[in-house]
Amino acid sequence: MKRFAALAMLCFLLLSGCTARTEDHVFFAMDTLITLRLSGADEEDFRLAEELAAEIESSLSRTRAESGTSRINNSENGIPDADRHLQTVTELSLRIARETDGAFSPAMGALTDLWNVNGGGPVPAQEAIAEAKSHADYRTFTAAESSVAKTDPAAKLDFGAVGKGYAAQQMVLMLRQSCDWGLISLGGNVGVFGEKPDGTPFKIGITNPKDTSAPIGYLLIDEGFVSVSGDYERFFEEDGVRYHHILDPETGYPADSGLSSAAVWSRDGARADALSTALFVMGAQKAMEYYNGHPGEFEAVLITNENEMILTPGLTWGETFLPAGDSVENP
Ligand code: ADP
Ligand code: MG
Secondary structure, eight states: OHHHHHHHHHHHHHHHHHHHOEEEEEEEETTEEEEEEEESOOHHHHHHHHHHHHHHHHHHOSSSTTSHHHHHHTSSSEESOOOHHHHHHHHHHHHHHHHTTTSSOTTOHHHHHHHOTTTTOOOOOHHHHHHHHTTOOGGGEEEETTEEEESOTTOOOOOTTTHHHHHHHHHHHHHTTTOSEEEEEETTEEEEEEOOTTOOOEEEEEEETTEEEEEEEEEEESSEEEEEEETTSSEEEETTEEEESOBOTTTSSBOOSSEEEEEEEESSHHHHHHHHHHHHHHOHHHHHHHHHHSTTTOEEEEEETTOOEEEOTTOOEEOSOOOTTOOOBOO
16 A cells, blocks of 8 residues: 555656646747747757747748748739648638728738838828828738639738737647647737646736836736737837837828727637737727627727726736736736
């Protein structure tokens, strides 16, 4: 009996020894730092995750000439041979564009090129914006099986608002096969899976738009993805005005909806990413109408320009005060 107990103890120690090791792995892809915190992972898992991120980037990137997205953008009418990532993301993006009445649009390429927010502007001429806007209609694109077609040769896809959430989701789907639990963070998107040994939920910090060095609070989540779109993420200033990177497809100008940030939780990573952009463009009132019309699909934290917070009822929100030793993950 004693021997059995000792054996059982040894097995327990060995097993927990294997499962308890948590490792961080950081690498660069998709224009952003990607952080993996995984329990029970080995070198092969990290290698495969990097390979997957590179594969998705080489499909969705619009700065790489050989990507499927660039081939569509440079074509007259589209391409017949989109790979599976491009196919999935195009179909989902067009669906969400329809559902959000174009607040999220995957066809913003002509406008984002013109604004060049990452390159520091300048503010384009009004006529140039109107011209680019006339080539930024998602309805000129259709996707069917492996082909993506467009009726406007000048229209350009831009998956900047959905690609990283999609990548987070694909990585979670892969890593959950071999790891006990994990957290994946890439440029404003976090995905989590599994259960931590202490059974506590994951804490995802939400940045204070008025003081980006500190979280305004945090979300407690057991599963799924959180994406944040904020006017403080990427912008340039001209004549004292801030021009940020989330454009309103209706106006062709940076969205001015009264929100400074929109965070979305969803079980689907690509949807969380696309919807954070859509809700930011819609503004608080329309966003809440959209939320009420799509029960069970997502939850959201909206922060207004006055730093007022609006939380949807399905969320668990933590105080800014944290017990010593506790940590928060930033999307
Ligand atoms: P980030 O990329 O900083 O996480 P978002 O997910 O909100 O932020 O994506 C913003 C990017 O998406 C922009 O840099 C641009 O490439 C593209 N974009 C801008 N406005 C829109 C829009 N209304 N719908 C879809 N994509 C957009
Ligand atoms: Mg987004």
